[in-house]
Amino acid sequence: MKTEYDYVDENFRRINFNVNEAKERYGRSDEYIEIMAVTKTIAPEVINHAITSCGIKTLGENRVQEYMSKKDLYKPASVHFIGQLQTNKVKYIIDSVDMIQSVDSLKLASEINRHALKMNKIQDVLVEVNIAGEEAKGGISPDELTDMLYEIGTYQNISVKGLMTVPPAVDSEKFLYKMQNLYIDISEKKIDNINMSFLSMGMSGDYELAVKYGSNILRIGSALFGARVYK
Numbered sequence: 026m027k028t029e030y031d032y033v034d035e036n037f038r039r040i041n042f043n044v045n046e047a048k049e050r051y052g053r054s055d056e057y058i059e060i061m062a063v064t065k066t067i068a069p070e071v072i073n074h075a076i077t078s079c080g081i082k083t084l085g086e087n088r089v090q091e092y093m094s095k096k097d098l099y100k101p102a103s104v105h106f107i108g109q110l111q112t113n114k115v116k117y118i119i120d121s122v123d124m125i126q127s128v129d130s131l132k133l134a135s136e137i138n139r140h141a142l143k144m145n146k147i148q149d150v151l152v153e154v155n156i157a158g159e160e161a162k163g164g165i166s167p168d169e170l171t172d173m174l175y176e177i178g179t180y181q182n183i184s185v186k187g188l189m190t191v192p193p194a195v196d197s198e199k200f201l202y203k204m205q206n207l208y209i210d211i212s213e214k215k216i217d218n219i220n221m222s223f224l225s226m227g228m229s230g231d232y233e234l235a236v237k238y239g240s241n242i243l244r245i246g247s248a249l250f251g252a253r254v255y256k
């Protein structure tokens with residue numbers, strides 16, 4: 026009988042195949058595109074299997090509390106925080122995450138900066154953009170992004186490495202395209218202390234399209250681990 030681990034292996038092979046095919050189709054064969062495993066609700070043993078068997082190198086964490094309860098059980102991997110982060114929770118994660126992808130306000134950025142300074146760390150972050158202007162979602166509006174980046178660029182202990190977005194499931198392609206244009210526009214502005222190295226977009230339902238529109242971090246949950254019991 027197949028185990029849960031066998032399914033993860035099969036899922037990973039399929040995702041990897043699809044990503045490679047999309048890279049070829051869209052002329053990106055020579056580029057490195059990270060396949061991140063999004064871990065919410067998934068048991069540490071299963072996540073560790075994805076690390077050791079599938080070669081997953083980066084984990085995406087959504088919830089501070091869940092992450093705190095699981096992190097010591099993980100095999101070595103890079104960890105990115107990708108969920109909405111309250112300012113009063115920054116202190117719990119700052120010592121162990123390699124990247125915070127969900128920076129969406131100056132208030133949060135300045136809190137990260139303050140804690141990073143105390144720890145003598147330069148914290149890598151992505152700025153999350155609410156590309157479709159959805160009320161229920163986190164992210165800074167595209168109109169406010171440039172001003173925000175000029176300001177964050179002055180923070181000594183934060184290094185902005187790119188942008189992240191969670192587009193709507195419906196009409197995702199239109200918003201992936203918009204996001205790529207925004208990313209290119211910002212890159213061309215060459216703002217001090219702001220790097221555009223990473224564009225994080227594409228989830229289980231749209232990762233091949235995200236390859237088309239320039240993403241280099243695909244955040245994959247359910248296509249790898251199966252449907253979640255709660256979201």
Ligand SMILES: *Cc1c(COP(=O)(O)O)cnc(C)c1O
Pocket residue numbers: 063065087107108191228229230244245246247248
């Ligand atoms: C849950 C989640 C994902 C992965 O979603 P799937 O559709 O299961 O692949 C990606 N990014 C964020 C921010 C998430 O919360």
